Amino acid sequence: MIANQLSIFAENKPGRLAAVTKILAKEKINIRATTISTSDTFGVINLLVDDPKRAMAVLTKAGMMVSLREVLAVLIEDKPGGLDRLTQLVAKENINVNNAYGFVLESSEKAIFVVEVDQTKKTEALLEKHGFRTLDTEALSAIEPFHYMKY
Amino acid sequence: MYWDEREETVEQARLQETQMEGLRETLRRAQGSSYYRDLFKDRRLQIDDIRKLADIEMLPLTTKDDLREHWPWGFVAVAREELIRMHSSSGTTGRATVIFHTANDIKAWTHLVARSMYMTGMRRGDVFQNMMTYGLFTGGLGFHYGAEEIGALVIPAGAGNSKRQIQLICDFGTTFIHIIPSYALYLSTVFDEMHVDPRKDTKLKAAFIGAEPHSEKMRRTIEDLYGFKAYNSYGLSEMNGPGVAFECPCQNGLHIWEDQFLVEIIDPLTGKPLADGQEGELVMTTLKREGMPLIRYRTKDLTRIIPGPCDCGRTHRRIERIKGRTDDMMIIKGVNIFPIQIEKRLMEIPGVGTNFLVLLDREGYDDYMNVQVEVKREFFTGDLKQLEKLRRRIVEELKSDILITPRVDLVAPDSLPKTEGKAVRVIDNRKD
Numbered sequence: 076m077i078a079n080q081l082s083i084f085a086e087n088k089p090g091r092l093a094a095v096t097k098i099l100a101k102e103k104i105n106i107r108a109t110t111i112s113t114s115d116t117f118g119v120i121n122l123l124v125d126d127p128k129r130a131m132a133v134l135t136k137a138g139m140m141v142s143l144r145e146v147l148a149v150l151i152e153d154k155p156g157g158l159d160r161l162t163q164l165v166a167k168e169n170i171n172v173n174n175a176y177g178f179v180l181e182s183s184e185k186a187i188f189v190v191e192v193d194q195t196k197k198t199e200a201l202l203e204k205h206g207f208r209t210l211d212t213e214a215l216s217a218i219e220p221f222h223y224m225k226y
Numbered sequence: 227m228y229w230d231e232r233e234e235t236v237e238q239a240r241l242q243e244t245q246m247e248g249l250r251e252t253l254r255r256a257q258g259s260s261y262y263r264d265l266f267k268d269r270r271l272q273i274d275d276i277r278k279l280a281d282i283e284m285l286p287l288t289t290k291d292d293l294r295e296h297w298p299w300g301f302v303a304v305a306r307e308e309l310i311r312m313h314s315s316s317g318t319t320g321r322a323t324v325i326f327h328t329a330n331d332i333k334a335w336t337h338l339v340a341r342s343m344y345m346t347g348m349r350r351g352d353v354f355q356n357m358m359t360y361g362l363f364t365g366g367l368g369f370h371y372g373a374e375e376i377g378a379l380v381i382p383a384g385a386g387n388s389k390r391q392i393q394l395i396c397d398f399g400t401t402f403i404h405i406i407p408s409y410a411l412y413l414s415t416v417f418d419e420m421h422v423d424p425r426k427d428t429k430l431k432a433a434f435i436g437a438e439p440h441s442e443k444m445r446r447t448i449e450d451l452y453g454f455k456a457y458n459s460y461g462l463s464e465m466n467g468p469g470v471a472f473e474c475p476c477q478n479g480l481h482i483w484e485d486q487f488l489v490e491i492i493d494p495l496t497g498k499p500l501a502d503g504q505e506g507e508l509v510m511t512t513l514k515r516e517g518m519p520l521i522r523y524r525t526k527d528l529t530r531i532i533p534g535p536c537d538c539g540r541t542h543r544r545i546e547r548i549k550g551r552t553d554d555m556m557i558i559k560g561v562n563i564f565p566i567q568i569e570k571r572l573m574e575i576p577g578v579g580t581n582f583l584v585l586l587d588r589e590g591y592d593d594y595m596n597v598q599v600e601v602k603r604e605f606f607t608g609d610l611k612q613l614e615k616l617r618r619r620i621v622e623e624l625k626s627d628i629l630i631t632p633r634v635d636l637v638a639p640d641s642l643p644k645t646e647g648k649a650v651r652v653i654d655n656r657k658d
């Protein structure tokens with residue numbers, strides 16, 4: 076499954092992230108994870124949200140420059156070695172990771188590791204073959220409120 | 227094809243004879259103004275000393291400061307009751323200058339605007355929407371009168387209110403528009419928002435673009451966005467306003483109407499005349515104006531005369547699109563730079579949006595140039611590396627043209643300041 080990540084252009088000055096979260100809060104869009112990558116004078120805010128298409132529409136309407144990117148949200152076990160199994164596999168297959176970040180769903184239970192790679196489809200197939208579960212946007216938004224992982 | 231064939235295709239030799247008659251008449255009329263009467267007396271100049279066109283070099287240049295100092299009546303050469311119209315220049319610094327017209331002046335001006343518009347294909351029955359500010363600014367009434375003279379249906383829309391502009395274009399089948407180039411770029415985004423395709427859903431045939439210097443690339447961008455021809459219009463209120471020089475269908479330089487203006491190009495630093503083909507400051511003398519004749523007026527606009535005849539058959543010489551203004555020129559680390567040079571470079575780089583802003587700062591004895599560039603919305607994919615690459619490319623391209631290394635910032639589309647749709651290009655924070 077492939078998930079959508081929201082990337083927002085931001086000038087490197089105070090209040091840019093706050094401006095984004097304010098709009099999303101008003102629209103009751105839930106943010107699941109955030110990373111910011113910056114260069115000298117500008118940066119990109121990456122967001123995983125429960126409704127990326129609507130988030131893109133409202134942010135664009137507010138004048139922001141927004142793009143939807145395909146990422147893989149991989150379910151991993153939140154215990155020593157959980158992430159290592161994934162990164163070893165990716166390294167072994169020579170897949171270039173452009174951006175990666177993670178967040179814990181249930182302490183000591185499950186975590187989501189988000190990876191941005193050059194060949195999303197190929198990587199997805201590889202991960203599924205090795206028993207990893209990747210989540211799409213719907214699955215991601217369904218998780219949190221219901222402690223979905225505890226089944 | 228011609229509004230007046232005899233006038234527009236007159237032989238250069240005959241044209242020069244008319245110019246000489248016009249010049250003599252202007253010198254005679256100018257004696258009616260206190261400014262020129264005193265000036266001629268102080269310099270011991272006699273009208274009879276001017277025997278041929280080249281003798282004009284003996285006469286002093288007139289500057290905008292002269293107009294300001296002798297504001298408001300010092301240049302008026304006729305009785306006050308002869309004046310029927312005043313206009314004012316859109317000066318950004320100091321007191322605005324005023325220009326007065328007699329009834330004949332308005333007629334002569336209207337004739338030039340009609341000639342210019344007709345040249346691009348406007349005819350009786352066309353619908354002309356004028357998106358310029360009406361009022362003291364000459365771009366409103368100047369074009370308005372010219373279009374009426376041709377017999378077009380004129381929609382005096384005025385500036386701004388983008389959605390209404392588009393509504394008018396659609397409702398009344400507008401075929402020609404007059405628009406500021408940076409506003410044309412902005413308006414195309416409003417067309418998108420309203421889901422109206424200017425290429426398919428309108429009857430637009432052509433646009434007249436002027437009132438701010440722009441590059442060839444910017445013109446082509448506008449033509450692509452709208453699917454029409456965009457003709458460059460040049461004018462300044464001191465020489466009436468629009469209708470001074472205008473592009474013909476060849477779109478290779480602007481015919482400057484030499485039956486009403488005597489044209490010189492001078493070196494802006496020394497004031498010495500330059501030959502055809504050489505770039506310098508445009509200097510103009512009115513040949514038919516009654517109310518306020520001006521002799522050797524420094525336009526502060528930089529251009530050159532394009533040597534050789536034009537394929538359209540008109541004999542009036544052509545000037546190249548304005549390269550910049552002598553007072554827009556920035557001097558940074560001893561290098562002369564014009565905003566139009568920066569614009570030209572930027573517009574050639576894929577990913578660059580519609581606006582940019584140059585900030586000049588001084589730290590100690592060193593000057594710094596910071597260029598903020600809007601990114602094109604479609605270019606952004608969320609990839610930081612791609613943005614960094616664009617930024618580096620802009621630095622390199624600018625460096626190769628202006629010879630100093632600017633600091634370049636990328637900013638979001640539509641985030642840079644605009645005043646009345648006209649882009650602000652340079653902010654100089656250096657203190658002397």
Ligand SMILES: [Zn+2]
Pocket residue numbers: 474475476481536537538539540
């Ligand atoms: Zn021509």
